[in-house]
Amino acid sequence: MEKIKELFEDGDKRTVLFLVLSCLSLAVSFFEIGSLPLDAAWVAILLCGVPIIKGAVIGLVTEFDIKADVLVALALTAAVIIGETFAAGEVAFIMALGAMLEERTVAKARAGIEKLVQLSPRTARIISPDGDERVVPAEEVQVGDLLRVLPGETVAVDGVIVSGQTSIDQSVMTGESLPVDKGVGDEVSSGTVNQFGAFDMKAVKVGGDSSLQRMIRLVESADAGKAKIVGLADRWATWIVVIALVSAAGTWFVTGEIIRAVTILVVFCPCALVLATPTAIMAGIGNATKFGILIREGDALERLAKVTKVAFDKTGTLTxxxxxxxxxxxxxxxxxxxxxxxxxxxxxxxxxxxxxxxxxxxxxxxxxxxxxxxxxxxxxxxxxxxxxxxxxxxxxxxxxxxxxxxxxxxxxxxxxxxxxxxxxxxxxxxxxxxxxxxxxxxxxxxRGESAETVRKLRDLKVDSVLLTGDHQEAAGHIARGAGIPKVHFDCLPEDKMYYIDKYQKQKKMVCMIGDGINDAPALKCAYVGVAMGGIGSDIAVEAADVALVGDEIKAVPHLLKLARKTMSTININITLSLVLNFAAIFMAMGGLLNPVMGALVHNLGSVAVIINSALLLNFKSA
Structure with missing residues (x-):
């Protein structure tokens, strides 16, 4: 009994169980196995269809949200009313299967991102006014508390050193592989690691204000729903629902055959269109995390696909x-x-x-x-x-x-x-x-990969340029080593913005890659901003659209290829969904499809779209 209870409490396992039972029931119904008092397809309707109808009704009543599930619910209900039980069960099953595949795509895509949240320190060592030392959960630290950090420990909150000298490994925050020497009066950030000496610090920023927590919020903002193209698909879906109802009513009025109207409702569901973009965007984001790339917004992929020039900062980026x-x-x-x-x-x-x-x-x-x-x-x-x-x-x-x-x-x-x-x-x-x-x-x-990265960008017909505040000799030395033909040296932050704006006025879409606070204006000005150091300079990261968590610029060519592949996948998905929808609609109007075949043709298209998007998870650039 405990195992059964556990099975039903686990949403994923319950969904898989319901899909298996529904599939078996549809097989029994289709092949007419055994002598049952009711059509076995009712199992699929109850297990997979009822949740869809419930969600549609709630959305319609509470938010007047006319989306795909409304049309699906109408198609299910109409099919049951005219006695097409198997068709209703088939629609419910394939829709539930498509939803599960989408959730698995999204879950797998976000899995790599969520691992970053584990960087958060768990405990802190507080020193009380009487000198006593106690370990408390990190979230209990208050501004002004005196903390002691021993060698090898992670700094729990942002603060200022009040006694002691040490070296701090800030690679998790800035991407710098060199520990930074710290003494009294120096700032330290949460998530960094104390390497050598013990020191005492005063807490300045705690909880959600700390550097690491700000990065976690950044991680959580990686949401495909922010992609502009997703909203467009949603608006199309709303109109298609209205057109479907009018088409079904018109066909019924002209032909007098309600089965054709029901078939139109079944095949007109814009599920594949709605799934076309978010599944591809989230799969693209998921693929990027495996290469140490954190994409903040889905529309960054859309813009990256149009990039024709990459501008590099020098220190901390090419070096x-x-x-x-x-x-x-x-x-x-x-x-x-x-x-x-x-x-x-x-x-x-x-x-x-x-x-x-x-x-x-x-x-x-x-x-x-x-x-x-x-x-x-x-x-x-x-x-x-x-x-x-x-x-x-x-x-x-x-x-x-x-x-x-x-x-x-x-x-x-x-x-x-x-x-x-x-x-x-x-x-x-x-x-x-x-x-x-x-x-x-x-x-x-x-960086060992700098020259190879520039070469691969050149193969993608993307030019490279170096924007640096260093003097001409140092800038030229690095540019020659990396194979970058164009250098702008002695650049102040406003100079970097000037050059980026100049290139973009020439219709060259610029991707700026930098790591420091002085790069933030350029990152914001560029068509796409990519920050080094993962959770490095928080100002730079917040100004950027993408963060290279592992500080590896060799990921940039893959990022551009992935963006192009993602947009190609979205276009294929949308084209496929529209072609299938309208072909099935005309066939349904002409009586060439019944509800069963209509459900099969249409919903298999939805599944094909999801599978096509899921392939992005394993995309590898040559």
Whole structure:
């Protein structure tokens, strides 16, 4: 009994059971198996048809909502009245089957999106005024609460650090693979992960105001119902209901055969037309989630299909936070560049910081060996490392670390560091035995997929352009590496908007891809805006139509192909539904179709539309 109760409480299982029973009953009715007091098709009418009629009546009475289910309910009722029980059961069964397929398409499409909601932290560690520490559900945190975050824990709410130093992995929020050093006064966001040091923070934004919750609301906005073309199909459906009633009444009046009128009602149901667009849109959205693409609105797919130019931001878009050793400069006459790199790599060999690991990787790549093992290693979060290598005290870190250890930096070294920073590089100062020795400059690397992405866009007859605030040399270097022929450098946010508007006035529909707050105006101005970092800069994401959750621009060519394929599928669906509808209508008027055959022809068309849309879920670009 418990299993039976559980079966009926589970909506999906109940639907499948009702469909199986209805199918069996229709088979019994069609082949006239056994001697039953009633037509077995009544099982299908009761299990599948009654819910349709109930929904139609409720919609009509409460909202005067004249849609497909009204016509279906009329067709079912009319078929039963004239004794076409099997036809009524068949209509009910195929409509219920089509509804289930649509729900499965939508459910599968949203499954990948809903996984993102699981990023939300569950608990927080609150410090009471008397110093006691207790773990509470994250939703209980209030603005102003003092929280403690230990290494490896996820930040529960947005806030400001009040004590401690650490490095935060913000990849879930910004897409940056490099942890960001944080100290007193710095902001931290919910969903980010504390890597090294423990710190205390004051809660500033909690609950629905936190960064992660804003992203969850963004996820939930991925609704095919927002596509403009869906509303158009709905309006057509309303008119078709009216035309169907007039046609059925007119045919009955002219021919005097009510069976023809009932057949018209059966085949005139605009189910396939109504299903044509939302199923394709949701299947397209579902396919995109499997490739790390979050589509906010269905009509973004419609616009993406018309894109002819893609504008890339540079930093964080064509490049990613994986630094490489770009330069080693020694300012100690007795220390060569190779020796400086060797000593620094040895000191950094125990470091967990990505900058330290990049130095070690650079040494290993150049010398084909591992660095020496350091002694007395000490890492200071947000500063750098110190260690003893071959009896030499090595200090590697930022300017603050040098100052805290009484290491004075010469103007020559500071000027060299400024030049490297001007090219977007990160500088590590190195001191040996308490005196400045030089610097190591690390540069953000070009994404491995950037050049291939640009090439694939070119194959799709989509041009690429680079819009960046960097100077000409840095912009040109990245553009050449990515294979982008056109570069606009030294761009302020308004400059990026100007160039996008200029291209679009030339009838070139622009897709802008960016990641930062400074990209938000351009993302909003572009025909389609694509934000990097998934839930990165919330201003940029809110300005965009699409977010690349995994920060992988290699998904962009697939996104454009998917958009084109989705619009092609919608056009095929609409054409198929209209052709089948009107062909069946004329055949019904001429008496060539009875209600049974009419139901079969029409509703199989609806199922075909849904299946055609569902194929988008497995679409893969070459």
């Amino acid at each position: 990613y936070g994986k630094p490489e050793v770009a330069a080693v400069e020694s300012f100690a006459p007795a220390v060569s560049q190779d020796k400086l790199l060797e000593l620094t790599a040895a000191a950094e060999s125990r470091s967990e910081h990505p900058l330290g690991r990049a130095v070690v990787a650079g040494f290993c790549a150049n010398f084909k060996t591992r660095p020496k093992e350091p002694k007395d290693f000490l890492m200071t979060a947000g500063r750098g490392v110190r260690a003893v290598v071959d009896g030499i005290a090595v200090l590697a870190g930022n300017a603050e670390m040098m100052a805290e250890n009484s290491v004075s930096l010469s103007d020559e070294l500071k000027n060299a560091a400024s030049l490297h920073r001007g090219e977007g590089r990160t500088v590590i100062y190195v001191a040996l035995d308490g005196k400045e020795a030089g610097l190591i400059a690390l540069a953000d690397a070009l």
